[in-house]
Amino acid sequence: MDRPESTTCVIAGGGPAGVMLGLLLARAGVEVTVLEKHADFLRDFRGDTVHASTIRLLDELGLGEGFRALPQSKLSNFRLPVGGDETVVLADFGLLKPPYNYVAMVPQWDLLKFLVAAARQEPAFTLRMNTEATALLHDDGGKVTGVAYRTRDPETGETTGSGELSAELTVACDGRSSALREQAGLVPHEFPVPFDTWWFRLPRRDEEHEQLASIVPRFAGSDVLLSLARKDYYQIAYIAEKGTDPQLRREGVESFRARVTRLRPDLADRVSEISSMDDLHFLDVKLNRLKEWHRPGLLLLGDAAHAMSPAGGVGINLAVQDAVAAAARIAIPLLAGALTDADLASVRRRRWLPTVLLQTMQLLLHKVIFGPAVTGQRAGAPGPLVFAARHIPRFQKVPALLIAFGPLPEHAPAFARRQPG
Incomplete structure:
Protein backbone atom coordinates (compact mmCIF):
# COMPACT_ATOMS: atom_id res chain seq x y z
CA MET A 1 0.00 0.00 0.00
CA ASP A 2 1.26 3.48 -0.87
CA ARG A 3 2.27 5.99 1.76
CA PRO A 4 -0.82 7.76 3.21
CA GLU A 5 -1.78 11.06 1.60
CA SER A 6 -3.60 13.85 3.39
CA THR A 7 -6.24 16.51 2.84
CA THR A 8 -8.38 18.61 5.14
CA CYS A 9 -11.73 17.13 4.10
CA VAL A 10 -12.33 13.99 2.08
CA ILE A 11 -15.79 13.45 0.58
CA ALA A 12 -16.77 9.95 -0.49
CA GLY A 13 -19.20 10.17 -3.39
CA GLY A 14 -19.46 12.60 -6.30
CA GLY A 15 -23.23 12.99 -6.36
CA PRO A 16 -25.13 16.26 -5.81
CA ALA A 17 -24.41 16.46 -2.06
CA GLY A 18 -20.74 15.56 -2.40
CA VAL A 19 -19.94 17.85 -5.31
CA MET A 20 -21.92 20.77 -3.88
CA LEU A 21 -20.20 20.42 -0.50
CA GLY A 22 -16.82 20.23 -2.22
CA LEU A 23 -17.56 23.41 -4.19
CA LEU A 24 -18.69 25.34 -1.13
CA LEU A 25 -15.81 24.26 1.11
CA ALA A 26 -13.27 25.00 -1.62
CA ARG A 27 -14.70 28.51 -2.00
CA ALA A 28 -14.07 28.95 1.71
CA GLY A 29 -10.45 27.91 1.16
CA VAL A 30 -10.76 24.46 2.74
CA GLU A 31 -8.62 21.83 1.02
CA VAL A 32 -11.15 19.24 -0.10
CA THR A 33 -10.86 16.01 -2.09
CA VAL A 34 -13.92 14.31 -3.60
CA LEU A 35 -13.61 10.60 -4.42
CA GLU A 36 -15.96 9.25 -7.12
CA LYS A 37 -15.83 5.54 -7.90
CA HIS A 38 -17.08 5.84 -11.48
CA ALA A 39 -15.19 7.05 -14.53
CA ASP A 40 -17.87 9.64 -15.37
CA PHE A 41 -21.32 10.84 -14.30
CA LEU A 42 -23.21 9.25 -17.23
CA ARG A 43 -25.78 7.10 -15.44
CA ASP A 44 -29.46 7.08 -16.34
CA PHE A 45 -32.43 7.56 -14.05
CA ARG A 46 -30.78 9.40 -11.21
CA GLY A 47 -32.60 12.33 -9.63
CA ASP A 48 -32.97 14.87 -12.43
CA THR A 49 -35.49 17.35 -11.00
CA VAL A 50 -33.82 20.58 -9.95
CA HIS A 51 -36.19 22.51 -7.75
CA ALA A 52 -36.48 26.21 -6.96
CA SER A 53 -34.39 25.97 -3.79
CA THR A 54 -31.44 24.67 -5.82
CA ILE A 55 -31.94 27.13 -8.69
CA ARG A 56 -31.97 30.03 -6.21
CA LEU A 57 -28.83 28.67 -4.57
CA LEU A 58 -27.07 28.57 -7.95
CA ASP A 59 -28.06 32.21 -8.50
CA GLU A 60 -26.52 33.11 -5.13
CA LEU A 61 -23.34 31.27 -6.11
CA GLY A 62 -23.14 33.28 -9.35
CA LEU A 63 -23.88 30.15 -11.41
CA GLY A 64 -27.48 30.75 -12.38
CA GLU A 65 -26.85 31.98 -15.91
CA GLY A 66 -24.66 28.99 -16.71
CA PHE A 67 -27.18 26.59 -15.23
CA ARG A 68 -30.02 28.00 -17.32
CA ALA A 69 -27.92 27.43 -20.43
CA LEU A 70 -27.83 23.68 -19.78
CA PRO A 71 -30.22 21.48 -21.81
CA GLN A 72 -33.41 21.28 -19.76
CA SER A 73 -37.17 21.21 -19.81
CA LYS A 74 -39.54 22.88 -17.37
CA LEU A 75 -42.32 21.39 -15.27
CA SER A 76 -45.15 23.77 -14.44
CA ASN A 77 -47.44 21.61 -12.32
CA PHE A 78 -48.33 18.20 -10.94
CA ARG A 79 -51.78 16.85 -11.81
CA LEU A 80 -53.86 13.87 -10.76
CA PRO A 81 -56.55 12.16 -12.87
CA VAL A 82 -60.07 12.26 -11.43
CA GLY A 83 -61.96 10.25 -14.04
CA GLY A 84 -61.99 10.01 -17.81
CA ASP A 85 -59.67 12.61 -19.30
CA GLU A 86 -60.25 15.07 -16.45
CA THR A 87 -57.40 16.05 -14.14
CA VAL A 88 -56.99 18.30 -11.13
CA VAL A 89 -53.90 20.35 -10.33
CA LEU A 90 -52.37 19.27 -7.03
CA ALA A 91 -49.26 21.47 -7.12
CA ASP A 92 -49.01 24.55 -9.37
CA PHE A 93 -45.47 25.89 -9.54
CA GLY A 94 -46.72 28.77 -11.70
CA LEU A 95 -48.23 30.29 -8.55
CA LEU A 96 -44.76 30.81 -7.09
CA LYS A 97 -42.85 34.05 -7.49
CA PRO A 98 -40.70 34.27 -10.65
CA PRO A 99 -38.01 33.37 -11.52
CA TYR A 100 -38.46 30.33 -9.25
CA ASN A 101 -41.86 29.24 -10.51
CA TYR A 102 -40.95 25.97 -12.20
CA VAL A 103 -39.03 22.75 -11.70
CA ALA A 104 -36.13 22.18 -14.11
CA MET A 105 -35.57 18.75 -15.62
CA VAL A 106 -31.82 18.54 -16.14
CA PRO A 107 -29.82 15.34 -16.71
CA GLN A 108 -27.92 14.83 -13.48
CA TRP A 109 -24.67 14.23 -15.34
CA ASP A 110 -24.96 17.70 -16.91
CA LEU A 111 -25.61 19.28 -13.53
CA LEU A 112 -22.68 17.47 -11.90
CA LYS A 113 -20.27 18.33 -14.72
CA PHE A 114 -21.39 21.94 -14.47
CA LEU A 115 -20.79 22.06 -10.70
CA VAL A 116 -17.43 20.30 -11.03
CA ALA A 117 -16.31 22.83 -13.64
CA ALA A 118 -17.15 25.62 -11.18
CA ALA A 119 -15.41 23.84 -8.31
CA ARG A 120 -12.26 23.31 -10.36
CA GLN A 121 -11.86 27.08 -10.51
CA GLU A 122 -10.94 26.87 -6.82
CA PRO A 123 -7.32 25.83 -6.05
CA ALA A 124 -8.47 23.98 -2.92
CA PHE A 125 -10.72 21.54 -4.84
CA THR A 126 -9.67 18.12 -6.12
CA LEU A 127 -11.86 15.47 -7.77
CA ARG A 128 -10.51 11.97 -8.19
CA MET A 129 -12.55 9.78 -10.52
CA ASN A 130 -12.29 5.96 -10.61
CA THR A 131 -11.50 6.13 -6.91
CA GLU A 132 -13.73 4.40 -4.35
CA ALA A 133 -13.56 4.91 -0.59
CA THR A 134 -13.62 1.37 0.79
CA ALA A 135 -13.03 1.71 4.52
CA LEU A 136 -12.72 4.22 7.33
CA LEU A 137 -9.42 4.91 9.02
CA HIS A 138 -9.35 5.45 12.79
CA ASP A 139 -6.88 6.67 15.37
CA ASP A 140 -6.25 4.88 18.65
CA GLY A 141 -9.17 6.73 20.26
CA GLY A 142 -11.64 5.61 17.59
CA LYS A 143 -11.90 8.93 15.77
CA VAL A 144 -12.26 8.67 11.99
CA THR A 145 -9.09 10.00 10.39
CA GLY A 146 -9.73 9.41 6.69
CA VAL A 147 -10.40 6.57 4.27
CA ALA A 148 -8.76 3.67 2.54
CA TYR A 149 -9.47 3.69 -1.18
CA ARG A 150 -8.95 1.71 -4.35
CA THR A 151 -8.61 2.87 -7.91
CA ARG A 152 -9.98 1.19 -11.03
CA ASP A 153 -9.12 1.13 -14.70
CA PRO A 154 -11.84 3.21 -16.44
CA GLU A 155 -12.02 0.78 -19.36
CA THR A 156 -11.98 -2.62 -17.65
CA GLY A 157 -13.14 -1.74 -14.15
CA GLU A 158 -10.27 -3.78 -12.73
CA THR A 159 -8.53 -2.58 -9.56
CA THR A 160 -5.32 -0.76 -10.39
CA GLY A 161 -4.17 0.38 -6.98
CA SER A 162 -5.04 1.26 -3.41
CA GLY A 163 -4.04 3.75 -0.78
CA GLU A 164 -5.03 5.75 2.25
CA LEU A 165 -6.12 9.37 2.45
CA SER A 166 -6.03 10.97 5.88
CA ALA A 167 -8.28 13.93 6.64
CA GLU A 168 -9.47 16.04 9.51
CA LEU A 169 -13.04 15.32 8.37
CA THR A 170 -14.50 12.49 6.31
CA VAL A 171 -17.92 13.07 4.74
CA ALA A 172 -19.93 10.07 3.52
CA CYS A 173 -22.04 11.04 0.51
CA ASP A 174 -21.92 7.52 -0.89
CA GLY A 175 -25.64 6.94 -1.27
CA ARG A 176 -28.42 4.94 0.30
CA SER A 177 -26.27 1.77 0.37
CA SER A 178 -23.42 3.67 2.00
CA ALA A 179 -20.43 1.43 2.72
CA LEU A 180 -18.95 4.04 5.08
CA ARG A 181 -22.20 4.18 7.06
CA GLU A 182 -22.01 0.43 7.55
CA GLN A 183 -18.35 0.72 8.53
CA ALA A 184 -19.33 3.26 11.19
CA GLY A 185 -21.99 0.91 12.61
CA LEU A 186 -24.83 3.30 11.84
CA VAL A 187 -28.14 1.66 10.94
CA PRO A 188 -31.04 3.73 9.54
CA HIS A 189 -34.65 3.29 10.61
CA GLU A 190 -36.63 1.86 7.68
CA PHE A 191 -40.17 2.98 6.87
CA PRO A 192 -42.51 0.67 4.93
CA VAL A 193 -42.86 1.46 1.24
CA PRO A 194 -45.68 -0.15 -0.78
CA LYS A 242 -43.24 -3.95 -3.97
CA LEU A 283 -35.34 0.75 -8.21
CA ASP A 284 -36.02 -0.98 -4.91
CA VAL A 285 -37.67 2.06 -3.33
CA LYS A 286 -36.56 2.81 0.22
CA LEU A 287 -37.45 5.46 2.76
CA ASN A 288 -35.23 5.66 5.82
CA ARG A 289 -33.21 7.95 8.02
CA LEU A 290 -30.45 7.84 10.59
CA LYS A 291 -31.02 9.13 14.09
CA GLU A 292 -27.41 10.30 14.25
CA TRP A 293 -25.53 11.69 11.27
CA HIS A 294 -22.03 11.76 12.67
CA ARG A 295 -19.26 10.08 14.56
CA PRO A 296 -16.02 11.78 15.66
CA GLY A 297 -14.32 12.80 12.41
CA LEU A 298 -17.22 11.56 10.23
CA LEU A 299 -20.35 13.22 8.83
CA LEU A 300 -23.07 11.64 6.68
CA LEU A 301 -25.18 13.62 4.20
CA GLY A 302 -27.80 13.02 1.51
CA ASP A 303 -29.04 9.49 0.91
CA ALA A 304 -26.38 8.12 3.24
CA ALA A 305 -28.24 9.89 6.07
CA HIS A 306 -31.79 9.64 4.72
CA ALA A 307 -32.92 7.69 1.67
CA MET A 308 -35.91 9.30 -0.01
CA SER A 309 -38.78 7.88 -2.04
CA PRO A 310 -39.20 9.18 -5.63
CA ALA A 311 -42.54 10.72 -4.55
CA GLY A 312 -42.29 14.47 -5.13
CA GLY A 313 -38.79 14.20 -6.61
CA VAL A 314 -37.32 15.97 -3.58
CA GLY A 315 -34.29 13.74 -2.91
CA ILE A 316 -31.62 15.58 -4.92
CA ASN A 317 -32.69 18.95 -3.56
CA LEU A 318 -32.76 17.77 0.04
CA ALA A 319 -29.22 16.43 -0.43
CA VAL A 320 -28.05 19.78 -1.83
CA GLN A 321 -29.65 21.58 1.12
CA ASP A 322 -27.77 19.25 3.48
CA ALA A 323 -24.52 20.22 1.78
CA VAL A 324 -25.21 23.95 2.13
CA ALA A 325 -26.11 23.63 5.81
CA ALA A 326 -23.01 21.54 6.42
CA ALA A 327 -20.67 23.96 4.65
CA ALA A 328 -22.05 26.90 6.62
CA ARG A 329 -21.30 25.10 9.90
CA ILE A 330 -18.00 23.34 9.28
CA ALA A 331 -15.99 25.49 6.85
CA ILE A 332 -14.65 28.01 9.36
CA PRO A 333 -13.83 25.42 12.05
CA LEU A 334 -12.06 23.30 9.42
CA LEU A 335 -9.99 26.30 8.31
CA ALA A 336 -9.06 26.97 11.92
CA GLY A 337 -8.26 23.31 12.63
CA ALA A 338 -10.84 23.43 15.41
CA LEU A 339 -13.70 21.24 14.18
CA THR A 340 -15.64 19.62 17.03
CA ASP A 341 -18.33 16.99 17.44
CA ALA A 342 -20.69 19.84 18.32
CA ASP A 343 -20.11 21.36 14.88
CA LEU A 344 -20.99 18.05 13.23
CA ALA A 345 -24.04 17.55 15.43
CA SER A 346 -25.29 21.02 14.48
CA VAL A 347 -25.66 19.91 10.85
CA ARG A 348 -28.07 17.13 11.76
CA ARG A 349 -29.90 19.46 14.14
CA ARG A 350 -30.40 22.01 11.36
CA ARG A 351 -31.56 19.49 8.73
CA TRP A 352 -33.58 17.11 10.92
CA LEU A 353 -36.93 18.93 10.75
CA PRO A 354 -36.91 19.40 6.94
CA THR A 355 -35.99 15.74 6.51
CA VAL A 356 -38.75 14.53 8.81
CA LEU A 357 -41.37 16.81 7.24
CA LEU A 358 -40.54 15.82 3.67
CA GLN A 359 -40.44 12.13 4.54
CA THR A 360 -43.80 12.53 6.28
CA MET A 361 -45.14 14.11 3.09
CA GLN A 362 -43.85 11.14 1.11
CA LEU A 363 -45.39 8.66 3.55
CA LEU A 364 -48.71 10.49 3.16
CA LEU A 365 -48.47 10.29 -0.64
CA HIS A 366 -47.72 6.57 -0.32
CA LYS A 367 -50.74 6.07 1.91
CA VAL A 368 -53.36 8.08 0.05
CA ILE A 369 -52.25 7.76 -3.60
CA PHE A 370 -49.59 5.18 -4.48
CA GLY A 371 -50.41 2.47 -1.92
CA PRO A 372 -54.12 2.22 -2.82
CA ALA A 373 -53.24 2.38 -6.53
CA VAL A 374 -50.70 -0.48 -6.61
CA THR A 375 -52.96 -2.72 -4.52
CA GLY A 376 -55.97 -2.01 -6.75
CA GLN A 377 -58.01 -0.35 -4.00
CA ARG A 378 -58.32 3.07 -5.64
CA ALA A 379 -56.93 4.78 -8.72
CA GLY A 380 -56.29 8.50 -8.52
CA ALA A 381 -56.67 11.07 -5.80
CA PRO A 382 -58.92 10.68 -2.74
CA GLY A 383 -62.10 12.79 -2.67
CA PRO A 384 -61.06 15.31 0.02
CA LEU A 385 -57.87 16.10 -1.87
CA VAL A 386 -59.78 16.62 -5.12
CA PHE A 387 -62.28 18.89 -3.33
CA ALA A 388 -59.49 21.00 -1.81
CA ALA A 389 -57.70 21.34 -5.14
CA ARG A 390 -60.91 22.40 -6.88
CA HIS A 391 -62.53 24.66 -4.33
CA ILE A 392 -59.95 26.12 -1.94
CA PRO A 393 -58.36 29.22 -3.52
CA ARG A 394 -54.65 28.85 -4.17
CA PHE A 395 -54.57 25.45 -2.45
CA GLN A 396 -52.18 24.30 -5.17
CA LYS A 397 -49.57 26.76 -3.93
CA VAL A 398 -49.02 24.92 -0.63
CA PRO A 399 -47.73 21.62 -2.06
CA ALA A 400 -45.91 23.60 -4.77
CA LEU A 401 -43.99 25.51 -2.10
CA LEU A 402 -43.25 22.34 -0.15
CA ILE A 403 -41.90 20.58 -3.22
CA ALA A 404 -40.11 23.56 -4.78
CA PHE A 405 -38.39 24.96 -1.70
CA GLY A 406 -38.99 22.47 1.09
CA PRO A 407 -39.12 23.39 4.75
CA LEU A 408 -36.27 25.60 5.97
CA PRO A 409 -34.55 26.20 2.61
CA GLU A 410 -30.87 27.12 2.82
CA HIS A 411 -29.05 30.09 1.35
CA ALA A 412 -25.47 30.17 0.13
CA PRO A 413 -23.04 31.19 2.90
CA ALA A 414 -21.36 34.54 2.36
CA PHE A 415 -17.93 32.99 1.74
CA ALA A 416 -19.25 31.02 -1.24
CA ARG A 417 -21.14 33.78 -3.05
CA ARG A 418 -19.82 35.14 -6.32
CA GLN A 419 -21.01 37.64 -8.88
CA PRO A 420 -22.19 36.14 -12.18
CA GLY A 421 -19.71 35.87 -15.00
Missing part, protein backbone atom coordinates in the same frame (compact mmCIF):
# COMPACT_ATOMS: atom_id res chain seq x y z
CA PHE A 195 -44.17 0.08 -4.27
CA ASP A 196 -41.10 -0.26 -6.44
CA THR A 197 -40.23 1.58 -9.64
CA TRP A 198 -38.98 0.50 -13.06
CA TRP A 199 -37.47 3.34 -15.10
CA PHE A 200 -37.12 3.38 -18.86
CA ARG A 201 -37.23 5.84 -21.74
CA LEU A 202 -39.24 6.21 -24.94
CA PRO A 203 -38.70 8.77 -27.73
CA ARG A 204 -40.70 11.99 -28.03
CA ARG A 205 -42.04 13.18 -31.35
CA ASP A 206 -41.32 16.70 -32.58
CA GLU A 207 -44.98 17.66 -32.30
CA GLU A 208 -45.05 16.56 -28.66
CA HIS A 209 -42.55 19.13 -27.47
CA GLU A 210 -43.86 21.91 -25.27
CA GLN A 211 -42.22 24.72 -23.34
CA LEU A 212 -43.91 23.91 -20.03
CA ALA A 213 -44.93 20.38 -19.12
CA SER A 214 -47.10 18.74 -16.49
CA ILE A 215 -46.64 15.52 -14.57
CA VAL A 216 -49.81 13.43 -14.75
CA PRO A 217 -49.69 9.84 -13.45
CA ARG A 218 -51.80 7.28 -15.26
CA PHE A 219 -53.65 4.49 -13.42
CA ALA A 220 -55.04 1.17 -14.73
CA GLY A 221 -55.94 -1.64 -12.36
CA SER A 222 -52.96 -1.94 -10.02
CA ASP A 223 -50.50 -0.36 -12.47
CA VAL A 224 -49.25 3.23 -12.40
CA LEU A 225 -47.21 5.07 -15.02
CA LEU A 226 -45.51 8.42 -14.53
CA SER A 227 -43.78 10.18 -17.42
CA LEU A 228 -41.38 13.11 -17.34
CA ALA A 229 -40.87 15.06 -20.56
CA ARG A 230 -37.20 15.44 -21.40
CA LYS A 231 -35.64 17.25 -24.38
CA ASP A 232 -36.11 14.44 -26.92
CA TYR A 233 -37.54 11.53 -24.93
CA TYR A 234 -39.92 10.59 -22.15
CA GLN A 235 -38.36 9.39 -18.91
CA ILE A 236 -40.96 6.95 -17.64
CA ALA A 237 -41.53 5.28 -14.30
CA TYR A 238 -43.67 2.16 -14.12
CA ILE A 239 -44.86 1.76 -10.52
CA ALA A 240 -46.21 -1.48 -9.07
CA GLU A 241 -46.52 -3.27 -5.76
CA GLY A 243 -41.83 -7.40 -4.61
CA THR A 244 -43.28 -7.88 -8.12
CA ASP A 245 -40.00 -7.58 -10.03
CA PRO A 246 -39.53 -11.39 -10.39
CA GLN A 247 -43.09 -11.73 -11.71
CA LEU A 248 -42.64 -8.96 -14.28
CA ARG A 249 -39.45 -10.52 -15.57
CA ARG A 250 -41.02 -13.97 -15.80
CA GLU A 251 -43.88 -12.52 -17.85
CA GLY A 252 -41.40 -10.98 -20.27
CA VAL A 253 -41.08 -7.89 -22.40
CA GLU A 254 -44.23 -8.39 -24.51
CA SER A 255 -46.38 -8.43 -21.37
CA PHE A 256 -44.61 -5.33 -20.08
CA ARG A 257 -45.16 -3.50 -23.36
CA ALA A 258 -48.87 -4.33 -23.07
CA ARG A 259 -48.96 -2.85 -19.57
CA VAL A 260 -47.43 0.37 -20.86
CA THR A 261 -49.84 0.51 -23.79
CA ARG A 262 -52.82 0.00 -21.48
CA LEU A 263 -51.71 2.95 -19.37
CA ARG A 264 -50.56 5.16 -22.24
CA PRO A 265 -52.29 4.18 -25.54
CA ASP A 266 -50.63 7.18 -27.19
CA LEU A 267 -47.25 5.47 -26.74
CA ALA A 268 -48.31 2.20 -28.41
CA ASP A 269 -46.45 3.16 -31.60
CA ARG A 270 -43.09 3.17 -29.81
CA VAL A 271 -43.17 0.56 -27.01
CA SER A 272 -41.11 -1.70 -29.30
CA GLU A 273 -38.19 0.53 -28.25
CA ILE A 274 -38.24 -1.54 -25.04
CA SER A 275 -36.24 -4.37 -26.60
CA SER A 276 -35.93 -6.52 -23.47
CA MET A 277 -36.50 -6.43 -19.73
CA ASP A 278 -32.85 -5.43 -19.43
CA ASP A 279 -33.90 -1.99 -20.71
CA LEU A 280 -35.69 -1.41 -17.40
CA HIS A 281 -33.79 0.13 -14.50
CA PHE A 282 -35.25 -1.40 -11.35
